Amino acid sequence: MKETDRIVSKINAVMSEELSQSGTSDLEQLGEDTIMRALQSNFFSNKDIVRLYEAVKLLEKPVPGILITLYELQGQYEEAFKLHLSSAELRDEKRIFSWIDKSLGQLLK
Amino acid sequence: MTDLTSIGDAAEIINRGTTPVGKLKVAVCRQMKELAKISCPKTIELVNKWFGAYQSNLIMNDLNEFPEIQVKYLRDFIEKNEVQLKNVVMEAEYVYERKPLADKYEKYLVRYIDLLSDENKEESARVVDQEWYPIQPCLDVVRAKKNRLAEAVLVRRDAEYLKAI
Numbered sequence: 723m724k725e726t727d728r729i730v731s732k733i734n735a736v737m738s739e740e741l742s743q744s745g746t747s748d749l750e751q752l753g754e755d756t757i758m759r760a761l762q763s764n765f766f767s768n769k770d771i772v773r774l775y776e777a778v779k780l781l782e783k784p785v786p787g788i789l790i791t792l793y794e795l796q797g798q799y800e801e802a803f804k805l806h807l808s809s810a811e812l813r814d815e816k817r818i819f820s821w822i823d824k825s826l827g828q829l830l831k
Numbered sequence: 832m833t834d835l836t837s838i839g840d841a842a843e844i845i846n847r848g849t850t851p852v853g854k855l856k857v858a859v860c861r862q863m864k865e866l867a868k869i870s871c872p873k874t875i876e877l878v879n880k881w882f883g884a885y886q887s888n889l890i891m892n893d894l895n896e897f898p899e900i901q902v903k904y905l906r907d908f909i910e911k912n913e914v915q916l917k918n919v920v921m922e923a924e925y926v927y928e929r930k931p932l933a934d935k936y937e938k939y940l941v942r943y944i945d946l947l948s949d950e951n952k953e954e955s956a957r958v959v960d961q962e963w964y965p966i967q968p969c970l971d972v973v974r975a976k977k978n979r980l981a982e983a984v985l986v987r988r989d990a991e992y993l994k995a996i
Binding site for chain 2: 797799800803804807813815818819822823825826829830
């Protein structure tokens with residue numbers, strides 16, 4: 723099984739109701755960077771993204787970076803910005819300013 | 832540096848908040864004070880690049896309630912743009928077209944001296960010794976703040992200026 727397939731099967735598992743029942747985070751085990759790469763690979767439909775977003779929100783401690791990516795994929799840049807400001811991890815000088823600059827640039831393309 | 836010449840108007844940015852980029856700009860604009868708390872130099876860069884028209888409004892209005900951020904922001908802004916500010920203020924004495932922009936920059940300089948009079952009188956005295964800081968408006972604010980150190984420097988500069996004439 724290719725790495726991407728494994729990621730997809732994991733994320734699909736997360737999207738199932740299994741997650742809300744167990745309350746565990748398969749997403750965290752998989753690693754933030756790997757998930758974000760998978761999310762940005764256009765493998766998922768918009769519907770999948772929405773379902774994944776709903777599943778991630780159910781997590782006790784959603785990974786902020788993954789939530790940001792999901793917001794971006796849904797075009798909810800204002801929500802992503804609010805999360806940057808409210809998350810101690812993302813409210814970092816380098817991360818927040820480079821994210822705003824990158825996002826405004828992307829939206830203008 | 833064209834952004835620096837824009838007259839501030841946050842409402843202009845707010846009114847554009849219907850497109851995705853406009854919506855994000857509005858969200859960011861509303862939190863500019865928070866961003867300035869995180870980093871003044873980075874906020875200055877961000878405003879110069881994406882919110883040029885808002886710079887003046889941010890400095891002179893929106894940061895008023897936060898003098899400790901306002902003084903840091905002004906210090907970084909003036910240091911970062913010192914050459915341009917100095918040239919515009921000095922040239923306005925003989926280039927009429929420079930006057931509106933010079934007036935705006937002089938307001939920044941006077942506000943900075945006003946805030947610095949509370950924060951660090953010795954530093955304010957050193958700063959007002961620079962020839963491009965306007966004498967009379969700075970004298971008015973340092974006298975109001977009973978900042979004798981800066982007042983002495985400005986009175987000396989005033990006398991030298993009159994003597995030079």
